[in-house]
Amino acid sequence: MSFFRGQFANVVEWEEFRDDMIFWKWNNKEIKKGSKLIIRPGQDAIFMNNGRIEGIFTESGDYNIESDIIPFLSTLKGFKFGFNSGMRVEVLFVNTKVFQVKWGTKNAINIPSSQLPGGIPVRANGTFSFKVDDYITLIDQIAGIKESYVVDEVKQRISANLDQLLMKWITKEGKDLFNLQANAFEISEGIKEDLDMIILKNGLTIEEFNVMSFNYPKEIQEMITKTASHGMVGDMNRYQKIAMTEAMAKSLSEGGNKSSSAADMAGITIGMNMANEMMKQMKQSDKEGQSTQEKQQSEPPKQENTVPNFCPNCGEKTTGTKFCPNCGYKLV
Structure with a gap:
């Protein structure tokens, strides 16, 4: 903890808020007696002293720092404001919302295929969403050395890995390379899992990842x-x-x-x-036609068996049955 004479702050708040900003650090000023902390909806405020987290405040509202905040800080709870001295700390404001981002491949990805020696050039686009998940990791990996952090920086980190991950999940067994949209959900879920492992190292987490469409060359x-x-x-x-x-x-x-x-x-x-x-197909059709013709030529013509009108044995008129109704003689 350090005490300084100089510029004092009456209000501690997120002064440079932008909707695409993930966090912003308030520092370089001393908090004087009677100062207020303002936390707006969708924000968390983290008090830090010499890089160490003193307290995390998640409820939006206006707070008197001396009476509402200091008593809850880890090592500064006994701090008493002097006549000409203030308390110097850093306050990290974190945007708690889920960020929605559009993505698209910058260049076509050549997917290996036995049907095309050079591979099938494919482009893809979609959306993903993420949020801050672990404040300690976020501070250790990013906030400790940066004054602010924006969505575009996360997008660049993810885009650097997308081509490789798309290649990995598109080439999984059983996928029709000419109808990748049918496997879009499976591909999306696989990429989401891999990307989450990457950005968890920065204290972030992937909430959702979607491949909206795959695009092929016009031909x-x-x-x-x-x-x-x-x-x-x-x-x-x-x-x-x-x-x-x-x-x-x-x-x-x-x-x-x-x-x-x-x-x-x-x-x-x-x-x-x-x-x-x-x-x-033509050869197969010719073979089938030739086989049918040969079969027809080899088979003797069938003779129709008809019942005579009169029995050749007794001369009685027949009734259309195979045997004579008078003498029982076999007619066919």
Whole structure:
């Protein structure tokens, strides 16, 4: 504890409040007798002396520091204001709200895929929320050396890890790389857990993390859309032939004018895959047709068994049964 003569403060409050500010430190002034502490809704005030927490006050309102605050401080509870002396402490104001942040990948992430040698370029965006969780850790790791801390600094910390975490959870087994939105919840939950472990070291916690959408290059997105539309009408064989023709025609017409890119490679590769698939289907159809024809040729024509009008044994008129109603002779 230190005592100084000089500038005294009548009011201790969060003077530079901003909605995106996580904490702000009040210091460099001496608190004089009769000073007040103002805590607004959504704020906590932490009294510190020489880096040590003296007391944490969470109820909003106006307080007389001498009568309402000092008696509850750890080592300063016996402090008596002198005639010309004040008490010098630091007061850390913490924003207790849950902060909502939008995020998005700055560059496309190339997801490894056996279908595309260069990988599938994917972008993603969404939201996450966080709040202060541990005051002691926050002070030890950040507030001890910073006068204030804003949301953008947390966003930068998280963004630095997002590409790696997206790659990790997208490439988990069983995910359709052309329909990542179907696994958005699982991917989001995995990233949330990993990010929480990272920022807990700073006294923060992730409340929620969401992937709102995955975005593909225009050419790949068009192929995905066509696949979905043709799949709805159940004519996939026809679509494969059309898509193969479009992809190969485009690659031939543009190949000499444009430089290679992931999109060009995607069109050529998918077109070749579709061509191979169509050839397999044609061969299979030919085999089935040939087998059916050979079977029909090898089988003797079936003769229809009809009942004669009169019994060849007794001459009695028949009634359409297999045996003569008069003599019992077998008719067929």
